[in-house]
Amino acid sequence: MGAAALGALPWALLLLLGPLLPGQGLQANITRVSEENTGGITAAPPATAQEVHPLNKQRHNHSTDGHSKPRKAFPVLGIDYSHVRIPFEISLWILLACLMKMGFHVMSSVSKVVPESCLLIVVGLLVGGLIKAVGEKPPILKSDIFFLFLLPPIILDAGYFLPLRQFTENLGTILIFAVVGTLWNAFFLGGLMYAVCQIGGSGLNHIGLLANLLFGSIISAVDPVAVLAVFEEIHINELLHILVFGESLLNDAVTVVLYHLFEEFAYFEQVTIIDIILGFLSFFAVSLGGVFVGVIYGLIAAFTSRFTSNIRVIEPLFVFLYSYMAYLSAELFHLSGIMALIASGVVMRPYVEANISHKSHTTIKYFLKMWSSVSETLIFIFLGVSTVAGQHYWNWTFVISTLLFCLIARVLGVLVLTWFINKFRIVKLTPKDQFIIAYGGLRGAIAFSLCYLLDYEHFNMRDMFLTAIITVIFFTVFVQGMTI
Amino acid sequence: MGAAALGALPWALLLLLGPLLPGQGLQANITRVSEENTGGITAAPPATAQEVHPLNKQRHNHSTDGHSKPRKAFPVLGIDYSHVRIPFEISLWILLACLMKMGFHVMSSVSKVVPESCLLIVVGLLVGGLIKAVGEKPPILKSDIFFLFLLPPIILDAGYFLPLRQFTENLGTILIFAVVGTLWNAFFLGGLMYAVCQIGGSGLNHIGLLANLLFGSIISAVDPVAVLAVFEEIHINELLHILVFGESLLNDAVTVVLYHLFEEFAYFEQVTIIDIILGFLSFFAVSLGGVFVGVIYGLIAAFTSRFTSNIRVIEPLFVFLYSYMAYLSAELFHLSGIMALIASGVVMRPYVEANISHKSHTTIKYFLKMWSSVSETLIFIFLGVSTVAGQHYWNWTFVISTLLFCLIARVLGVLVLTWFINKFRIVKLTPKDQFIIAYGGLRGAIAFSLCYLLDYEHFNMRDMFLTAIITVIFFTVFVQGMTI
Numbered sequence: 001m002g003a004a005a006l007g008a009l010p011w012a013l014l015l016l017l018g019p020l021l022p023g024q025g026l027q028a029n030i031t032r033v034s035e036e037n038t039g040g041i042t043a044a045p046p047a048t049a050q051e052v053h054p055l056n057k058q059r060h061n062h063s064t065d066g067h068s069k070p071r072k073a074f075p076v077l078g079i080d081y082s083h084v085r086i087p088f089e090i091s092l093w094i095l096l097a098c099l100m101k102m103g104f105h106v107m108s109s110v111s112k113v114v115p116e117s118c119l120l121i122v123v124g125l126l127v128g129g130l131i132k133a134v135g136e137k138p139p140i141l142k143s144d145i146f147f148l149f150l151l152p153p154i155i156l157d158a159g160y161f162l163p164l165r166q167f168t169e170n171l172g173t174i175l176i177f178a179v180v181g182t183l184w185n186a187f188f189l190g191g192l193m194y195a196v197c198q199i200g201g202s203g204l205n206h207i208g209l210l211a212n213l214l215f216g217s218i219i220s221a222v223d224p225v226a227v228l229a230v231f232e233e234i235h236i237n238e239l240l241h242i243l244v245f246g247e248s249l250l251n252d253a254v255t256v257v258l259y260h261l262f263e264e265f266a267y268f269e270q271v272t273i274i275d276i277i278l279g280f281l282s283f284f285a286v287s288l289g290g291v292f293v294g295v296i297y298g299l300i301a302a303f304t305s306r307f308t309s310n311i312r313v314i315e316p317l318f319v320f321l322y323s324y325m326a327y328l329s330a331e332l333f334h335l336s337g338i339m340a341l342i343a344s345g346v347v348m349r350p351y352v353e354a355n356i357s358h359k360s361h362t363t364i365k366y367f368l369k370m371w372s373s374v375s376e377t378l379i380f381i382f383l384g385v386s387t388v389a390g391q392h393y394w395n396w397t398f399v400i401s402t403l404l405f406c407l408i409a410r411v412l413g414v415l416v417l418t419w420f421i422n423k424f425r426i427v428k429l430t431p432k433d434q435f436i437i438a439y440g441g442l443r444g445a446i447a448f449s450l451c452y453l454l455d456y457e458h459f460n461m462r463d464m465f466l467t468a469i470i471t472v473i474f475f476t477v478f479v480q481g482m483t484i
Numbered sequence: 485m486g487a488a489a490l491g492a493l494p495w496a497l498l499l500l501l502g503p504l505l506p507g508q509g510l511q512a513n514i515t516r517v518s519e520e521n522t523g524g525i526t527a528a529p530p531a532t533a534q535e536v537h538p539l540n541k542q543r544h545n546h547s548t549d550g551h552s553k554p555r556k557a558f559p560v561l562g563i564d565y566s567h568v569r570i571p572f573e574i575s576l577w578i579l580l581a582c583l584m585k586m587g588f589h590v591m592s593s594v595s596k597v598v599p600e601s602c603l604l605i606v607v608g609l610l611v612g613g614l615i616k617a618v619g620e621k622p623p624i625l626k627s628d629i630f631f632l633f634l635l636p637p638i639i640l641d642a643g644y645f646l647p648l649r650q651f652t653e654n655l656g657t658i659l660i661f662a663v664v665g666t667l668w669n670a671f672f673l674g675g676l677m678y679a680v681c682q683i684g685g686s687g688l689n690h691i692g693l694l695a696n697l698l699f700g701s702i703i704s705a706v707d708p709v710a711v712l713a714v715f716e717e718i719h720i721n722e723l724l725h726i727l728v729f730g731e732s733l734l735n736d737a738v739t740v741v742l743y744h745l746f747e748e749f750a751y752f753e754q755v756t757i758i759d760i761i762l763g764f765l766s767f768f769a770v771s772l773g774g775v776f777v778g779v780i781y782g783l784i785a786a787f788t789s790r791f792t793s794n795i796r797v798i799e800p801l802f803v804f805l806y807s808y809m810a811y812l813s814a815e816l817f818h819l820s821g822i823m824a825l826i827a828s829g830v831v832m833r834p835y836v837e838a839n840i841s842h843k844s845h846t847t848i849k850y851f852l853k854m855w856s857s858v859s860e861t862l863i864f865i866f867l868g869v870s871t872v873a874g875q876h877y878w879n880w881t882f883v884i885s886t887l888l889f890c891l892i893a894r895v896l897g898v899l900v901l902t903w904f905i906n907k908f909r910i911v912k913l914t915p916k917d918q919f920i921i922a923y924g925g926l927r928g929a930i931a932f933s934l935c936y937l938l939d940y941e942h943f944n945m946r947d948m949f950l951t952a953i954i955t956v957i958f959f960t961v962f963v964q965g966m967t968i
């Protein structure tokens with residue numbers, strides 16, 4: 001209970017400060033308030049002490065409005081919020097995330113039944129509603145912020161501490177699920193949704209095949225953040241964990257390529273067979289290119305760590321920096337940033353661990369765990385807030401068929417693919433395993449952010465897509481996450 | 485040698501990418517290049533394969549300029565630098581800082597003679613020159629970035645690990661140096677500089693008393709960053725270290741008040757005695773207010789750490805967050821952020837350490853050390869870069885008298901104050917101690933940033949002030965730092 005009361009504190013502070021923040025351009029316009037205004041040499045009579053209430057700029061301005069060049073005494077206390085606004089608000093959001101996470105662990109009775117990710121989305125919904133209630137516009141999870149700042153720590157944490165032996169042993173299975181499975185999902189869903197849109201009376205006839213395939217490619221990928229959040233809580237066996245989680249990492253290249261492919265094609269007048277071949281080629285460019293960028297940075301990091309024996313204190317920073325730059329460099333060329341991050345983590349880890357001090361290793365480990373955990377928390381909270389903040393366009397046909405076909409595509413895909421995979425595996429996947437793989441195909445913030453990135457000018461059905469995607473995310477995280 | 489070669493790498497990369505960055509608004513205008521352009525159905529004839537050179541947007545644009553709506557194939561490789569620009573460039577700067585720091589430790593023969601801070605300034609000068617040589621504008625150390633992002637980690641590291649016993653035992657001495665000493669320096673220097681400006685033929689008659697006092701208050705404060713950097717390398721005895729370093733921390737309140745006081749007074753037509761009394765009051769408001777804010781956040785942090793036993797992973801974040809918010813909250817009200825940070829660190833530390841896990845403690849310690857060390861490195865590099873980048877106005881009279889009076893004021897102040905202090909101290913300060921205290925009064929980036937904050941419209945002598953301040957900083961860091 002104490003923690004919950006504590007959680008309200010920063011918000012009370014923010015609400016208290018709310019009236020003081022008229023916007024961006026306050027910088028030069030420092031509010032000048034004094035404890036007592038005195039008669040100087042100027043012509044204007046001084047404002048009386050009662051009129052000048054500290055922290056009340058409105059009244060202060062009013063009291064001097066009538067005079068030219070009001071005489072002000074030296075301000076004993078000034079306020080300048082615009083100066084500290086950005087870091088202060090970011091700190092507040094992170095603090096909220098930490099306090100919520102802490103609160104759920106204190107009230108363990110609730111968090112045993114409901115997964116944390118669900119609780120966090122609910123918190124986001126409440127906070128968004130609260131911000132809306134006081135007349136402000138709640139922030140939407142910006143795609144740039146998500147891809148540049150929130151996603152990398154989670155992927156780096158996962159990639160750096162990837163159980164490499166299990167991962168490589170099951171690489172074939174993982175790749176088939178990630179590549180063939182995602183392709184299947186995208187085209188099956190996109191095609192069926194196109195068929196639904198063509199049905200007369202649905203009012204969706206204007207959504208063409210390419211837009212539907214784009215939608216399918218956005219929503220078909222299993223989300224690593226959601227999978228990590230739910231699977232870490234339910235302590236599933238390691239094989240299934242690495243299968244589903246590995247799939248969620250490696251399907252990134254497929255998603256990136258399909259997304260850019262269909263987005264570009266939507267601008268074309270006609271798609272030629274050459275375009276399709278180029279798209280096919282770009283799948284290899286995106287995935288292998290991403291891995292290549294990651295390996296390069298991983299090797300540089302490994303090489304650098306040989307020279308840090310005299311300056312242990314900055315060793316962790318090299319790991320973070322090189323990994324992050326691998327991710328950014330890959331993103332720069334529209335390669336798979338996730339695969340670059342995983343590759344750099346996997347390549348650098350054995351060398352770096354042999355070279356750096358034990359304390360540095362602890363710092364890397366705990367800092368990564370801390371940062372990824374906070375990122376994850378922020379992502380789920382912002383999913384909730386964005387749901388309240390965003391423009392929604394609800395279409396029953398579209399949403400229900402999306403949800404239905406998502407489930408069918410996933411189940412069919414897993415059944416057919418495991419039937420094929422089991423011919424080659426020594427340890428066969430049991431029907432129970434197949435059920436969990438199919439059921440664990442959670443969708444998350446990556447889909448939301450990718451859809452949000454779409455240009456509204458060209459994709460005027462974006463709001464309906466977003467609504468459907470949020471519904472699917474909520475369904476998979478709440479219903480599947482809670483019952484798994 | 486290997487490290488030096490490695491250091492050149494990110495810069496080579498940046499220079500390579502240079503021509504690709506035409507500015508901010510590239511986002512939507514993704515460069516589309518294809519391996520082979522194909523004859524589609526469109527009317528425009530395709531560009532030949534030779535003309536479309538990847539990474540060469542200029543030529544590509546040229547080749548299609550003459551045609552309406554050029555037909556483009558699906559881009560196998562795209563480039564979108566604006567999307568990743570900000571985090572990428574920040575990472576590059578931090579990487580440069582880390583590599584330089586590492587390089588100096590590898591080439592230990594050089595760093596034994598010259599303090600690291602000097603080497604870093606030289607690196608900054610070189611990098612700035614290089615950026616200028618390729619025709620770009622080198623970045624200037626923005627005051628906002630300095631005060632909001634670079635300074636807090638250094639102060640928090642210092643405040644959290646402050647040797648409390650020694651600090652409190654010598655608090656009286658430290659306070660006298662910090663308050664009386666800084667006031668003496670500011671007024672002595674400001675007054676004498678005003679006298680110099682009044683001498684006929686100096687061409688400085690337009691600089692009034694208030695502007696000179698403002699200049700004196702900016703340049704008179706000993707800088708904690710410079711003191712930490714130099715004193716940590718020379719391993720001086722603990723008493724002298726805490727005396728000079730403590731002074732550099734506690735003089736912040738005096739500097740903040742004097743700075744705002746003289747800055748405000750410069751806008752006034754006439755300064756009344758009441759204004760001066762208010763200024764005197766605001767010294768207590770700024771210092772005690774800062775401590776109060778820090779204590780509040782420190783207590784909240786201590787209280788919060790009681791509930792983290794189930795979620796060890798985010799414990800370090802609470803320490804960073806609450807301290808940072810203490811700093812920002814103090815800055816918000818123009819209180820002393822440095823004193824808030826020190827106070828919050830001192831208050832929370834015993835409670836937090838008793839509550840959190842050993843691993844979290846290690847993470848906090850090493851992360852703070854890492855971050856403060858990188859911040860310090862960046863500050864010195866940027867001081868060098870800013871020197872190359874800034875507008876300079878060199879006036880021999882002004883610069884030489886500033887340097888001279890700075891030294892005289894410091895020596896006189898220390899001599900008189902220690903004579904007074906020694907009457908009350910059990911462990912007297914020897915003449916050798918006095919020499920080191922006087923000689924250790926290094927100036928640094930805080931003075932530079934405060935001066936840079938001045939409004940050029942109102943203080944048209946700002947460039948001359950900046951030039952003089954940079955000269956004093958270089959003199960104290962190079963000459964005093966190298967010979968101490």
